[in-house]
Structures are given as structure tokens and as C-alpha cells.
Amino acid sequence: MNSYSDFAVETIGLTKVFGATRAVDGIDLSVPSGLVYGFLGPNGAGKTTTLRMLATLLRPDGGSARVLGHDVVAQADAVRARVGLTGQFASVDEDLTGAENLVLLGRLLGHSSRHARLRAVELLDAFDLADSAGRQVKTYSGGMRRRLDLAASIVVTPELIFLDEPTTGLDPHSRNQVWDIIRTLAWEGTTVLLTTQYLEEADQLAARIAVIDRGTLIAEGTPGELKTSTGRGALQVRLHNPDQRAEAARTLSRVLELPVHLDLDPAQLTTPGADPERATLALAELTRAGLPVATFALGQPSLDEVFLALTGHPTQEEAA
Amino acid sequence: MTLTPTAPAGPAPGASVRAALATGARPPAPGSLSTSLTFAWRALLKIRHVPEQLSDVIAVPIIFTLMFTYLFGGALDGSPRAYLQFLLPGTLVMAVLLATVYTGVNLNTDLGKGVFDRFRALPIWRPAPIAGALIGDALRYLLACALVLALGLLLGFRPHGGALGVLLAVALVVVFALALSWVFTLLGLLLRSPNAIMSVAMVVLFPLTLASNILVEPDTMPGWLHTVVDANPVTHLVTTARAAMAGSATAGQITAVLLASAVIAAVFAPLTVRLYNAK
Numbered sequence: 219m220n221s222y223s224d225f226a227v228e229t230i231g232l233t234k235v236f237g238a239t240r241a242v243d244g245i246d247l248s249v250p251s252g253l254v255y256g257f258l259g260p261n262g263a264g265k266t267t268t269l270r271m272l273a274t275l276l277r278p279d280g281g282s283a284r285v286l287g288h289d290v291v292a293q294a295d296a297v298r299a300r301v302g303l304t305g306q307f308a309s310v311d312e313d314l315t316g317a318e319n320l321v322l323l324g325r326l327l328g329h330s331s332r333h334a335r336l337r338a339v340e341l342l343d344a345f346d347l348a349d350s351a352g353r354q355v356k357t358y359s360g361g362m363r364r365r366l367d368l369a370a371s372i373v374v375t376p377e378l379i380f381l382d383e384p385t386t387g388l389d390p391h392s393r394n395q396v397w398d399i400i401r402t403l404a405w406e407g408t409t410v411l412l413t414t415q416y417l418e419e420a421d422q423l424a425a426r427i428a429v430i431d432r433g434t435l436i437a438e439g440t441p442g443e444l445k446t447s448t449g450r451g452a453l454q455v456r457l458h459n460p461d462q463r464a465e466a467a468r469t470l471s472r473v474l475e476l477p478v479h480l481d482l483d484p485a486q487l488t489t490p491g492a493d494p495e496r497a498t499l500a501l502a503e504l505t506r507a508g509l510p511v512a513t514f515a516l517g518q519p520s521l522d523e524v525f526l527a528l529t530g531h532p533t534q535e536e537a538a
Numbered sequence: 539m540t541l542t543p544t545a546p547a548g549p550a551p552g553a554s555v556r557a558a559l560a561t562g563a564r565p566p567a568p569g570s571l572s573t574s575l576t577f578a579w580r581a582l583l584k585i586r587h588v589p590e591q592l593s594d595v596i597a598v599p600i601i602f603t604l605m606f607t608y609l610f611g612g613a614l615d616g617s618p619r620a621y622l623q624f625l626l627p628g629t630l631v632m633a634v635l636l637a638t639v640y641t642g643v644n645l646n647t648d649l650g651k652g653v654f655d656r657f658r659a660l661p662i663w664r665p666a667p668i669a670g671a672l673i674g675d676a677l678r679y680l681l682a683c684a685l686v687l688a689l690g691l692l693l694g695f696r697p698h699g700g701a702l703g704v705l706l707a708v709a710l711v712v713v714f715a716l717a718l719s720w721v722f723t724l725l726g727l728l729l730r731s732p733n734a735i736m737s738v739a740m741v742v743l744f745p746l747t748l749a750s751n752i753l754v755e756p757d758t759m760p761g762w763l764h765t766v767v768d769a770n771p772v773t774h775l776v777t778t779a780r781a782a783m784a785g786s787a788t789a790g791q792i793t794a795v796l797l798a799s800a801v802i803a804a805v806f807a808p809l810t811v812r813l814y815n816a817k
């Protein structure tokens with residue numbers, strides 16, 4: 219057996235079964251301390267179930283897990299005393315106001331009423347919620363709710379924080395706010411274990427990523443390692459003159475040696491899986507052939523492409 | 539998204555969030571009593587924000603007292619006023635016992651919400667949310683008692699045991715109701731939905747309250763029913779509440795009620811806590 223050392227989270231053969239569904243099916247994970255770790259997978263992959271086991275909310279059916287050196291079953295209280303949790307669905311009380319939610323948690327964590335109130339004010343200010351402090355949470359927007367949820371998780375600064383899909387459903391502005399908060403947490407030394415369905419998010423935030431599908435770990439590494447192991451993104455080209463699209467498609471297809479898709483936009487073409495070096499040659503070739511390019515982008519592989527590359531099957535809702 | 543960049547609302551979170559993280563030292567863990575009282579406070583906040591949830595506690599006692607007094611009063615005791623003297627302690631018991639269902643309903647509703655995950659991930663005394671909710675419920679029961687008593691006094695009910703007798707009766711009713719609440723916390727954990735709890739509650743509570751001496755003395759009942767009524771702990775509660783309000787409660791009667799409450803709680807509280815901890 220491995221010795222548990224500097225890892226914030228370490229699991230061996232972690233398993234959870236619901237009836238016939240092996241929601242988490244023998245996951246070995248080592249999350250180093252002090253960084254943002256991304257847990258990436260499609261719907262039903264087992265992300266929430268894994269996180270709930272690590273946060274002591276679900277009892278594993280097999281294997282073991284240590285969080286900050288403590289066993290999640292035998293030493294559940296020691297784990298609870300050191301981690302914070304923001305669930306996938308708002309883990310704040312909708313009927314109470316934002317301020318009341320934070321005071322409630324402050325009291326439950328051991329603060330005096332006075333200190334709990336001061337702490338609530340401090341957090342509401344820091345998370346840009348001071349104006350809505352006295353309103354019931356059910357009147358909050360999705361972004362405000364998420365920020366309150368995050369604030370609720372740091373009433374006492376945790377050593378490790380679990381965030382289950384912290385930005386799903388948020389608009390780009392709110393998402394960026396949450397990303398900033400997550401980066402700040404890691405900067406201040408809190409280990410962040412977050413789940414996401416978006417490769418882009420994991421790429422933006424996480425120092426390491428675990429890819430999970432149907433309850434099993436299918437890849438682990440830095441975002442760079444994952445992307446190079448899974449190949450290439452798509453080259454998207456937008457022409458000045460839509461009439462030249464057919465000719466441009468022939469040129470791209472010849473240089474890239476790949477099939478080219480004609481997009482809905484009549485001036486645009488997309489070539490999935492383009493090799494970056496060939497892509498630059500292809501762009502030069504378009505210009506030389508008198509087919510001026512308005513814009514182009516070489517995208518990252520999407521989660522779908524990563525999956526296809528790693529598993530040989532596209533992402534699927536649940537295990538069909 | 540707008541095409542022109544707009545300034546983000548307020549200052550960037552970085553600095554203030556960083557400051558908040560730096561000052562988030564963990565205080566010593568609170569005790570089980572303090573944690574339970576915090577959850578009781580939460581129950582009060584919920585009543586303040588969602589006062590509709592009190593409608594049953596308010597409406598049922600008023601309807602029962604008025605309805606039974608005038609429906610049966612003339613037939614049973616010659617006049618509504620005379621019957622009220624007998625009935626009121628009974629409606630008090632009935633109103634409070636029917637309110638115990640909501641303990642289970644509220645727990646069941648709560649369990650389905652994300653915030654309960656947060657509570658369960660805290661390093662607190664595990665049954666504290668349930669204990670706190672019960673403290674909150676005790677206040678609802680007191681409110682129901684106060685309503686029935688106020689209405690009764692208005693209609694002509696005169697407790698000869700005085701304020702002390704009334705307080706004793708109320709205290710016994712609330713203690714018994716709290717014990718019975720554990721039955722419903724257990725159902726709240728076992729059953730799938732608030733509706734399921736309501737239906738099971740009717741099956742439990744209607745026999746418990748109707749097959750008792752709340753509405754009539756059991757003397758005229760057939761022998762087998764008489765036996766059932768005598769075995770029903772609610773009968774003893776009502777008898778004792780009546781005696782207390784009349785100023786004639788005996789130590790034996792009071793002990794019987796406390797004992798019945800203790801037995802119910804001793805069976806259902808550990809079952810509830812065990813099931814809750816295993817969730």
C-alpha cells in the first residue's frame with residue numbers, strides 16, 4: 219500500500235454502487251496539496267458521487283480515501299473540521315437572507331453571535347453581496363447564489379475546498395468572478411478540488427486534471443499533457459468573400475489532408491483535428507491563392523474530442 | 539455579452555477575498571447545546587420569512603374549538619358552554635398533536651435540499667439539526683396552546699386550577715407532543731415525500747386522537763372500544779390536562795404522562811438518530 223504523504227486527497231480503489239449503477243468504479247487518485255485540481259467528466263460520470271464520498275456525505279462501498287491525512291470513514295469528523303464544500307446545487311438556505319445564512323454557519327462553526335455577524339459582513343463585502351445581504355436567497359441571481367455559496371464555504375478558511383461544478387449555468391461575467399475567487403483561494407494556500415464538464419475551465423484553473431468517465435479514471439495529468447495526448451483542435455477560417463468558400467475548402471483540404479466542414483455562416487469553414495504546423499501553411503496558402511482570410515482561430519480540442527481520443531467513444535449521457 | 543467592455547461591478551474580488559481568507563481562523567468547536575439552539579434559531583427565522591407555515595397551527599385549533607363546542611355542545615351537555623368546560627383541554631391536546639406532523643414534513647423537505655449537505659459536512663453534533671427543529675416546534679405548540687386557551691376563555695371556559703393549573707396542563711401537552719414528534723422525524727427520514735408523511739400521519743393520528751376521551755367520556759362506548767380508549771396514552775394525557783386545569787391533578791396522573799412520553803421518546807428518538815446518522 220502507498221504511504222499517504224503530502225497529498226491533500228488520496229484514494230485507492232474508491233467505489234460507490236447504486237443498485238445496478240457503478241457510479242464510481244475503483245478510482246485511484248492523488249491530489250497534491252496547495253493547487254487547483256480539476257475533475258473533468260460528462261454528465262453521470264461520477265464526479266458528484268466521488269466528491270460526496272470525499273466530503274464524508276456518502277459512505278464508500280469499496281476502497282479507501284484519505285483527505286488531509288484522515289480516513290473519510292473512520293475519521294470523518296477530522297475531515298469535516300478541515301474542509302469546505304460547495305455542492306452542485308445551491309447549498310445555502312433559500313428561505314433565509316444572505317446575511318442570515320452566513321451568521322448561521324458562523325454560529326455552527328463556533329463563533330460568538332457578534333463575531334459571526336462581523337464575519338458575515340466581511341464576507342458579504344468581499345463577495346460583492348453587501349447590497350443584497352438582507353434579501354432572501356431565493357431572490358438572488360444564479361451568480362449571486364454561487365458567490366454566497368462560496369462565501370459560506372470559507373466562513374472558516376478551509377485547508378481544502380470541494381467545488382462541484384462551480385460555474386455551470388453562470389454567464390461569462392459571473393463565471394469570471396468565480397474563477398477569480400477560485401484562483402485567490404489557491405493563491406492563499408487552500409487546495410481546491412473542483413469538478414467541471416468543460417475542458418476550457420479545467421485548463422484555465424487547474425494545475426492538474428483527472429478525466430473521469432462512467433465511474434473510472436481515464437486520464438490524469440497537466441492540462442498541457444492532456445491536450446497533447448489527445449491531439450488537436452479545429453482550425454476555423456472566415457473568408458472576406460463568401461463566394462470563394464468552395465475554392466478555399468479545396469485548398470484547406472489539400473494542405474491539411476483532412477475533410478473540411480462548411481459552417482452555417484456562409485463565409486466560414488472548419489477543419490477539426492488540424493495539426494498546428496500544417497494549419498499555418500494552409501493559411502499562407504489561402505493568401506497566396508488570392509483567398510483573403512478575415513479571421514481564423516485554432517481551437518483547443520473540445521471535451522468531446524478529448525473523450526473520443528481517450529476512450530474511442532463520444533461523451534454520453536449516463537451509461538446507456 | 540455586450541460588445542463594449544463594461545467595468546465589473548465593485549472592486550475586483552482578489553484583495554478583499556484574500557483579506558477574508560486571512561482572517562478566517564477556526565474558533566473552538568461549539569457544544570451540542572449551542573449548536574442545537576442555533577438550529578432552533580434557524581427554525582424561528584424560517585417562521586419569520588415563511589409565516590404561512592403557521593397557518594395550520596393557527597387555523598386548526600380555532601376551527602376545532604368552535605366546531606366541536608357548537609356541534610356537540612347542545613347534544614352532549616345541554617349547552618355549548620357546559621360542554622366547553624369539558625372539551626377545551628381535549629381540543630388543546632388535539633390541536634397540538636396534529637401539529638406534530640409538521641416536524642416530519644419539515645425535516646423531510648429540508649433533507650432534500652442542498653443546504654443539508656452543508657450541515658452534514660460540518661464538524662457538529664450530528665443530531666443537532668433535528669434537536670434544534672424540535673425546540674422550534676415546541677414554540678409552535680405553545681402558540682397553538684395559547685390560541686386555544688384565549689379562544690376558550692373568550693367563549694366562557696373557566697379553569698378552576700388557575701394559571702398554575704393551566705401552565706401545568708400546557709407543559710404536559712408540549713412534553714408529550716415533543717415525544718410524539720420523534721415518531722414523525724422517523725417517518726420524515728423513512729418516507730419519500732411530505733405527502734406520504736401526511737397520509738401516514740392521518741392513519742396514526744386519527745385513531746390516536748378520536749379513540750380517546752377528547753370528545754366524550756368512554757362510559758357509553760362498547761367494552762372493546764373502552765379498552766382501547768383506556769390503553770391510549772392520549773386518554774391519560776387528556777385526563778391529566780383536564781384535572782390540571784380543574785386544579786385536581788394527582789402526582790400519579792402526572793407521572794403517567796411523563797412516563798408515556800419517555801417511553802415513546804426512548805423508542806423513536808434513538809431510531810431516528812441512528813437512521814439519520816446512517817444517511
Ligand SMILES: Nc1ncnc2c1ncn2[C@@H]1O[C@H](COP(=O)(O)OP(=O)(O)OP(=O)(O)O)[C@@H](O)[C@H]1O
Pocket residue numbers: 236237239240241242259260261262263264265266267268306415536537
Ligand atoms: N442517490 C443515487 N441513487 C441512484 N443512482 C445515483 C445516485 N446518485 C448518483 N447516481 C447515479 O450515479 C451515476 C453518477 O452520478 P453523479 O451524480 O456522480 O455524476 P456527475 O458526474 O456528478 O454528473 P453531472 O455532471 O450530471 O452532475 C449516475 O449514473 C447517476 O444516475
Ligand SMILES: [Mg+2]
Pocket residue numbers: 265266267306382
Ligand atoms: Mg454532479
